[in-house]
Amino acid sequence: AQSVSQHNHHVILSEAASLELGCNYSYGGTVNLFWYVQYPGQHLQLLLKYFSGDPLVKGIKGFEAEFIKSKFSFNLRKPSVQWSDTAEYFCAVNAWASGGSYIPTFGRGTSLIVHP
Amino acid sequence: GAGVSQTPSNKVTEKGKYVELRCDPISGHTALYWYRQSLGQGPEFLIYFQGTGAADDSGLPNDRFFAVRPEGSVSTLKIQRTERGDSAVYLCASSITGQSSYNEQFFGPGTRLTVL
Numbered sequence: 001a002q003s004v005s006q007h008n009h010h011v012i013l014s015e016a017a018s019l020e021l022g023c024n025y026s027y028g029g030t031v032n033l034f035w036y037v038q039y040p041g042q043h044l045q046l047l048l049k050y051f052s053g054d055p056l057v058k059g060i061k062g063f064e065a066e067f068i069k070s071k072f073s074f075n076l077r078k079p080s081v082q083w084s085d086t087a088e089y090f091c092a093v094n095a096w097a098s099g100g101s102y103i104p105t106f107g108r109g110t111s112l113i114v115h116p
Numbered sequence: 117g118a119g120v121s122q123t124p125s126n127k128v129t130e131k132g133k134y135v136e137l138r139c140d141p142i143s144g145h146t147a148l149y150w151y152r153q154s155l156g157q158g159p160e161f162l163i164y165f166q167g168t169g170a171a172d173d174s175g176l177p178n179d180r181f182f183a184v185r186p187e188g189s190v191s192t193l194k195i196q197r198t199e200r201g202d203s204a205v206y207l208c209a210s211s212i213t214g215q216s217s218y219n220e221q222f223f224g225p226g227t228r229l230t231v232l
Binding site: 004 | 151159160216223
């Protein structure tokens, strides 16, 4: 079964600092990868996704993620964070499940707090 | 158009009681997912519907949990004989289809269930 590991559970940064959140997955087949974000009081929403092609994916609000197949990683980055980036970030992988469908598996999430 | 809606937003019940949680997906989305999210954790898959049928229910923790989607739109998650350990946020998500790994999921705001 697939699994997703997010190594940073809590990250605290000052505005303008650079951000990198780690995500590693365990699955031997073809995967599609996602980062979701949950802002305080809001529901989960898609930040960016990787399906194929260029391993460097750009998403909304200046976020990007790099898929490194050899490392089974899909780390999220942002060069300069803002106070409004304070949120929970979840990495997810879509992989073929035994039931005959694609079921997403989520990491446990990283809580990011950005101080103004 | 409207997003995914879930009712109630909060549910407090006593141990041993029966509860129903409702999800109204985005119109036209054939795939519907239920997740459970405990504090400090990512969404944990429970069950997936493609149309009216439960295509994958491998995430349901035991036979106290059951879900239906009789007309391929609204879904109800049913929990019998609730236990304190069932306390969590129950998330619903929908996507255009679950038959492709490219499916992006759209999440509802969740129902916070508290079992006293």
